[in-house]
Amino acid sequence: MALTKTVIAERIQNKLNFSRTETYDILEEFLEIIKSTIADGEDIMISGFGKFCVNEKKVRKGRNPATNEEMTLPARRVVTFKCSGKLRDMIND
């Protein structure tokens, strides 16, 4: 089973004294802060966890592997994640 919002919401609800609806609103607000910050091009750095970065990709030539047709891929922005050294060590322990 994958870890989802539902499980995280339950844990928050068990720890803090909020109703189910309030907990979901808080969690959505939290996720919205992360999303809008990244959408504005700002990185998010969580010590001991990792860093969410926005990277600019330049225009490049690509090829459609199915048709072998050459095409130009436009410049774009992508989100990357860099795992912190501490977390990496914990996972590999």
Added chain:
Amino acid sequence: MNKLELISTLKDKANLTKAEAAEVVKIFFDSLTDAFLEGERVEIRGLCSFHIKEYKSYTGRNPKTGEKVTIPPKKLPFFKCGKELKERVDF
């Protein structure tokens, strides 16, 4: 934005006390960390998903000295950007 700024923004936006906002942020990232340690997949709709990817051992090179080094096998959380976030980030 770092963890403290995230907590303070959440406190203001969701009308929480600082301690409550800190707890929410802590539970969120602790849950992800625990899932990684268990090798469990993470799926946060609209934001991202993660799975633990196993990398085999390979021979790499120290870029400074050019020296050959054997990189031992390792596991890393593999990040996949969610659809909503992807669309909002790209111009």
